Amino acid sequence: MSAKPKLAYLISQYPAVSHTFILREIVELRRLGFTIRPASINPPDRPADQLTAVEREEAQTTWCVKGQGAGGALSALLGTLSAQPKGLGRGFVAALRLGGLDPRKILKNLAYFAEAVMLGRWMQGEQLHHLHVHFATPAAMVGLLAKTIFNIGFSFTVHGPDEFYDAPGYRLTEKLEAADFVICISHYARSQIMKLSPVAHWGKYEICRLGVDPGRFAPKPAKPAAETFELLCVGRLTPAKGQHILLDALGLLIAAGRKVHLTFVGNGPDRASLESQTRRLGLSNSVNFAGAVNQDRILDFYGKADAFVLPSFAEGLPVVLMEAMAMEVPCVTTHITGVPELIQHGVNGCLTAPSDVEGLAKAIEDLMDHPEASRQIAQSGRAKVLADYNLSQSVERLAGVFARRLPSTN
Numbered sequence: 001m002s003a004k005p006k007l008a009y010l011i012s013q014y015p016a017v018s019h020t021f022i023l024r025e026i027v028e029l030r031r032l033g034f035t036i037r038p039a040s041i042n043p044p045d046r047p048a049d050q051l052t053a054v055e056r057e058e059a060q061t062t063w064c065v066k067g068q069g070a071g072g073a074l075s076a077l078l079g080t081l082s083a084q085p086k087g088l089g090r091g092f093v094a095a096l097r098l099g100g101l102d103p104r105k106i107l108k109n110l111a112y113f114a115e116a117v118m119l120g121r122w123m124q125g126e127q128l129h130h131l132h133v134h135f136a137t138p139a140a141m142v143g144l145l146a147k148t149i150f151n152i153g154f155s156f157t158v159h160g161p162d163e164f165y166d167a168p169g170y171r172l173t174e175k176l177e178a179a180d181f182v183i184c185i186s187h188y189a190r191s192q193i194m195k196l197s198p199v200a201h202w203g204k205y206e207i208c209r210l211g212v213d214p215g216r217f218a219p220k221p222a223k224p225a226a227e228t229f230e231l232l233c234v235g236r237l238t239p240a241k242g243q244h245i246l247l248d249a250l251g252l253l254i255a256a257g258r259k260v261h262l263t264f265v266g267n268g269p270d271r272a273s274l275e276s277q278t279r280r281l282g283l284s285n286s287v288n289f290a291g292a293v294n295q296d297r298i299l300d301f302y303g304k305a306d307a308f309v310l311p312s313f314a315e316g317l318p319v320v321l322m323e324a325m326a327m328e329v330p331c332v333t334t335h336i337t338g339v340p341e342l343i344q345h346g347v348n349g350c351l352t353a354p355s356d357v358e359g360l361a362k363a364i365e366d367l368m369d370h371p372e373a374s375r376q377i378a379q380s381g382r383a384k385v386l387a388d389y390n391l392s393q394s395v396e397r398l399a400g401v402f403a404r405r406l407p408s409t410n
Helices: 017-031 053-061 066-083 085-098 103-125 138-150 172-178 187-195 199-204 243-255 271-280 295-304 319-326 357-369 371-388 391-405
Strands: 006-013 035-042 130-134 153-158 181-184 205-207 229-234 260-265 287-291 307-310 331-334 350-352
Touching: 006 017, 006 103, 006 138, 017 035, 017 053, 017 391, 035 053, 035 103, 035 138, 066 085, 066 103, 085 103, 085 138, 103 138, 130 138, 138 153, 138 172, 153 187, 181 187, 181 391, 187 205, 199 205, 229 243, 229 295, 229 319, 229 357, 243 260, 243 271, 243 357, 260 295, 271 287, 295 319, 307 319, 307 357, 319 331, 319 371, 331 357, 350 357, 357 371
Parallel strands: 006 035, 006 130, 130 153, 153 181, 181 205, 229 260, 229 307, 260 287, 307 331, 331 350
Antiparallel strands: none
16 A cells, blocks of 8 residues: 655644644544644744643644744755755745835745745755645745745645735735645635636635534533523634624623623733723623633533624634534524535524624524524534534545645655
8 A cells, every 4th residue: 555645734833722623633634644744933822831732742743943043044045055046046036026016025025935945944854745834824925935946745725714805915826826736624715716716727726624523522411501691702812703792792681681601712912902891891790701721621611601602704614613513502603704604594503794783692692592492503513513524524535635636655
């Protein structure tokens, strides 16, 4: 039997709380016999003593670009100048061209160029000939330049939606043209890159859904009905997540005499303004900011929730929705981007219009007032995950793409 493909995985920051789904994907690919060598632009997002055991093990074996320092960059540049001067020149010209006439973008691209040189030299030393990048953002620019310099294989996973909103700024078209193939996490994601590409390129766009382990994210035993309805929102505290709308909806529910409590799990730039709004609305006794939580603790939060709420303005396709659905926690979220591919309103979740405070409050209230319907929605949510977003099945699909598109030995 021929060996499975061997490839490098590049992530902007790994391990990281918000990138746990990538860790699961890598672990599952290895279980299927692939050799995956992770590389990260930045070091882990937490000190080693705050990582889970699996994350610590990954951190120890992940090659970090920023960890090489100025000396590493100089050594890689000189080594490449000696061994592959034409490739180095191609990469330098490409970095300048992709910066356009914007001096700040040119400087950024020259930094990506240096990172690409270090990455390519590391790959040569590890005898890795294909690079896969998660996200079509700056890490994919490093990958594009590495391909230009070293003529390696290059692919990436496109999540959206940021790069769709500013495709020229992210140089998304150039990344799509350079890629040997592209993994799309949803039909929505594929539609957006099709819009940017000639039809001749559409055949290299593959749909591979993300997924969760339904064995780990399993339903908890039914808990007795409590006086207070527990809401949970998991995600970075950022403008795109629409969490201020959730606080407004919570205020409406409490003003109407409903006993509701909300827990935010996650950190981010909006935390201070969310805390300020909580105080301004008089909700301090009804809202808990739990901060960022490792995967070894997140199950407890899902287990205590009566409903999961994610009032996002912009998303790719959130894994946290899959986690909640797998645990039979009914979900309320917004009718945006690829989310309707996961959730069908009234069947396996509830969809509201983004920014609709009253609609969000009404959806939560409906779950509170109709427990039997809520239970059926929750059960249907898990069934949807089992059918279409099961981690092992999703990664087997991805493995099939890698096996088909990459040489069996590198």
